[in-house]
Amino acid sequence: MLVTRLKPEEEIAGLMPSRILVMHCRGCSEVHFPYKSARKMVAELRAKNVEVVGELTTDYLCNADFVKQRLARRAEDVERAEAILVFSCGVGVQQVGDLAGKPVYTGCDTIRIGGYQGLSPKKLDCLRCGDCVLTFTGGICPVANCAKSLVNGPCGGASKGKCEIDPDKDCAWMLIYKRLKEQGRLDVMSRFIERDYSKITAVANLSKGGK
Numbered sequence: 566m567l568v569t570r571l572k573p574e575e576e577i578a579g580l581m582p583s584r585i586l587v588m589h590c591r592g593c594s595e596v597h598f599p600y601k602s603a604r605k606m607v608a609e610l611r612a613k614n615v616e617v618v619g620e621l622t623t624d625y626l627c628n629a630d631f632v633k634q635r636l637a638r639r640a641e642d643v644e645r646a647e648a649i650l651v652f653s654c655g656v657g658v659q660q661v662g663d664l665a666g667k668p669v670y671t672g673c674d675t676i677r678i679g680g681y682q683g684l685s686p687k688k689l690d691c692l693r694c695g696d697c698v699l700t701f702t703g704g705i706c707p708v709a710n711c712a713k714s715l716v717n718g719p720c721g722g723a724s725k726g727k728c729e730i731d732p733d734k735d736c737a738w739m740l741i742y743k744r745l746k747e748q749g750r751l752d753v754m755s756r757f758i759e760r761d762y763s764k765i766t767a768v769a770n771l772s773k774g775g776k
Contacts, residue, residue: 568597569654569673572697574606577650577672580700584616585670586639586646588661590626590653603652603672610650618645626657627689632664643667655691655699655706662704663689668748669704671697701753703744710737718754 569592587607592598600622611617619642625631636643643649649665651658652672662669677693690709698716699706708714712730719738722729726739745751 568677569599569652569675571599571602571606571652572672572674574609577606577670578610578613578615580670581610581615581650582647582668583614584618584645584647585610586618586642586649586667587620588626588635588649588651588653588657589620589622590651590657591622591624592653593625598652598673600652606672607650618642626651626653626660629660629664632660636661636665655693655697655709656689658697658699659689659691659704659706662699662744668750669699671699673697702741703748703750705737705741705744707737707741710740 589600589603590598591600607617607620619639621635621639621642623631623635643665646667648668648670649661650670650672651661653661654673654675655671658669658671674695674697675691675693676695689706691706692709692714694708698708707716712728712734713720715738719736720729723736723739726736728734728736742751742754745754
């Protein structure tokens with residue numbers, strides 16, 4: 566089973582632009598989402614003068630076709646928004662980031678607590694690290710997409726935009742750099758990343774049945 570837990574409100578509120586679209590994923594039977602708590606957090610963002618141009622709830626943000634349809638139906642809101650705040654597992658955030666043409670902000674950290682997990686995306690993955698960094702990486706996960714899961718930029722082996730371990734694969738950090746440059750957000754790389762390894766240790770303990 567996968568569990569998403571909300572990021573601390575102060576972490577989200579300190580990053581939000583003034584005008585956002587919110588997307589909630591209600592998930593599938595293998596993933597638990599804190600939907601009511603997420604709605605409460607959005608209300609608190611509104612109280613802090615963040616304009617929410619729209620709030621959309623749907624299933625399966627991991628599915629590209631579903632995401633395309635929903636973004637198309639809310640095209641006016643997407644156009645108005647400076648960014649999209651996504652409450653979902655890491656796959657959903659990446660899917661929206663790939664398709665929306667807008668910066669994405671993740672509202673959740675994703676963890677795995679044993680049991681069966683039936684979500685099997687073909688191109689995107691979430692390694693359930695418990696400390697999601699997609700807000701800072703243009704919606705491209707370096708943990709899942711970098712062969713070394715590096716969170717501090719490309720390694721010395723990257724060459725001509727390709728990974729040294731798999732020359733046919735694009736270097737994840739080059740993709741991150743290009744997307745952030747296209748969005749005019751290269752400055753966020755300077756704010757990233759001291760990982761909170763206490764979160765990651767807690768995830769490991771939960772996965773082993775600890776507390």
